[in-house]
Amino acid sequence: MDKLRIIGGQPLHGEVVISGAKNAALPELCATLLTADAVTLTNVPRLRDIATMRSLLDHMGVKTQTHGERGGMGFQAPDTLNPEAPYELVKTMRASVLVLGPLLARFGRARVSLPGGCAIGARPVDQHIKGLQAMGAEIGVEHGYMEARLPAGRTRLKGARITTDMVTVTGTENFLMAAALAEGETVLENAAQEPEIPDLAEMLIAMGAQIEGHGTSRIRIQGVERLHGCSHQVVADRIEAGTFLCAVAATSGDVVLHHARADHLDAVIDKLREAGASIEAGEGFIRVKSQGRLKAQSFRTTEYPGFPTDMQAQFMALNCVAQGNSTATETIFENRFMHVSELMRLGAKIQIDGKVAVVEGVEKLSGATVMATDLRASASLVIAGLVADGETIVDRIYHLDRGYDQMEAKLRTIGANIERVK
Numbered sequence: 001m002d003k004l005r006i007i008g009g010q011p012l013h014g015e016v017v018i019s020g021a022k023n024a025a026l027p028e029l030c031a032t033l034l035t036a037d038a039v040t041l042t043n044v045p046r047l048r049d050i051a052t053m054r055s056l057l058d059h060m061g062v063k064t065q066t067h068g069e070r071g072g073m074g075f076q077a078p079d080t081l082n083p084e085a086p087y088e089l090v091k092t093m094r095a096s097v098l099v100l101g102p103l104l105a106r107f108g109r110a111r112v113s114l115p116g117g118c119a120i121g122a123r124p125v126d127q128h129i130k131g132l133q134a135m136g137a138e139i140g141v142e143h144g145y146m147e148a149r150l151p152a153g154r155t156r157l158k159g160a161r162i163t164t165d166m167v168t169v170t171g172t173e174n175f176l177m178a179a180a181l182a183e184g185e186t187v188l189e190n191a192a193q194e195p196e197i198p199d200l201a202e203m204l205i206a207m208g209a210q211i212e213g214h215g216t217s218r219i220r221i222q223g224v225e226r227l228h229g230c231s232h233q234v235v236a237d238r239i240e241a242g243t244f245l246c247a248v249a250a251t252s253g254d255v256v257l258h259h260a261r262a263d264h265l266d267a268v269i270d271k272l273r274e275a276g277a278s279i280e281a282g283e284g285f286i287r288v289k290s291q292g293r294l295k296a297q298s299f300r301t302t303e304y305p306g307f308p309t310d311m312q313a314q315f316m317a318l319n320c321v322a323q324g325n326s327t328a329t330e331t332i333f334e335n336r337f338m339h340v341s342e343l344m345r346l347g348a349k350i351q352i353d354g355k356v357a358v359v360e361g362v363e364k365l366s367g368a369t370v371m372a373t374d375l376r377a378s379a380s381l382v383i384a385g386l387v388a389d390g391e392t393i394v395d396r397i398y399h400l401d402r403g404y405d406q407m408e409a410k411l412r413t414i415g416a417n418i419e420r421v422k
């Protein structure tokens, strides 16, 4: 099993190119199911989750291919395919639930295993089911599978007004894709506003969908009878960019991130500035620079545009070596502090009280062997390893490979002493 070996203490310097967003590319791969025409995606990141989603599409009968270097992928979903997502293919990936909406909308039936993904909470899919039922689907859960179909005599989902109990990112994406081909108008209230939603909406609009209000909490979709092919560029990964910002700031470095969107990272950038890092940003780049110890910052995760839960672990790593005490309050997932015990193995001082982790900044961490437990926990351990004295081994990095495009290679180009070992 691969591990990362890090010798800490090197400030990071230079330039890094940020990849396309995992959480935009995954729903966009699913959106290719909505048409028989060819669809091209560019800037698709090279990730294990993307390979898994591709295998799932291949299994269903979608023709997929990769084009060249720039993350190009082509897709063609024929009019007849096998609308099934088996457990073996979806157990490692939450986003597999995103085939449900498109399959129902275009093929009128779907058999989708309940999804896996990061073990950061129970993560039910009740809202997805409730919303699609409101659009006329009949859905039952049996033997771990969602069995969904349209009632006899119906060929299309019907538009509906959907108000979810909480803001759900993949829920909003499933409804957007389903509503694009439904009969009549769908209104999504309490819709997620994460940048991956407007990116998906722009792709659907390029395919002929009629959507308004994406990027706000009310999205209106007028269903159309058919969608056509398109070419779409996946938006930059704000969480990868945020992870590099924290790594550079924690190591007192100076790095320019290219292809990065500062406007998608306001909450994180504000905290980094308050901590004492200097951040400059312009069209397609962010430069982060810091010197000496940062000032610890408390934060609370919330839906976009608030502080992202997917940045909680990485910012906590930075707070571990900052001056002063801070709190990290996790409001989105009930089990997203699994990195805490591993950070403590490196010498961090952290106490957990329910949804709140209280961090007492220490001057130094010291390298040790630690275990990655989920995707962003892995990234926080890498950041901690980069600032710790001596050698840190991060075990179980298959979690990291789910969502970071060549992280260790990118870190090496900016001066980190990091290598992948068996």
Ligand SMILES: CC(=O)N[C@H]1[C@@H](OP(=O)(O)OP(=O)(O)OC[C@H]2O[C@@H](n3ccc(=O)[nH]c3=O)[C@H](O)[C@@H]2O)O[C@H](CO)[C@@H](O)[C@@H]1O
Pocket (backbone or CB within 6 Å): 023, 026, 094, 095, 121, 122, 123, 124, 125, 126, 127, 128, 129, 166, 167, 168, 169, 170, 171, 309, 310, 332, 333, 334
């Ligand atoms: C592939 C993808 O895009 N993953 C992201 C997506 O996950 P995902 O879309 O799974 O997260 P949601 O926004 O749906 O989850 C928010 C909260 O709602 C709960 N919930 C959600 C749906 C549902 O039917 N019932 C229910 O109870 C979840 O358990 C969680 O507590 O948004 C999360 C929140 O920004 C991110 O951390 C993930 O990186």
Ligand SMILES: C=C(OP(=O)(O)O)C(=O)O
Pocket (backbone or CB within 6 Å): 023, 093, 094, 095, 116, 117, 118, 120, 310, 375, 376, 403
């Ligand atoms: C939790 C995450 O991913 P997923 O929803 O795919 O498990 C994440 O990207 O941090």
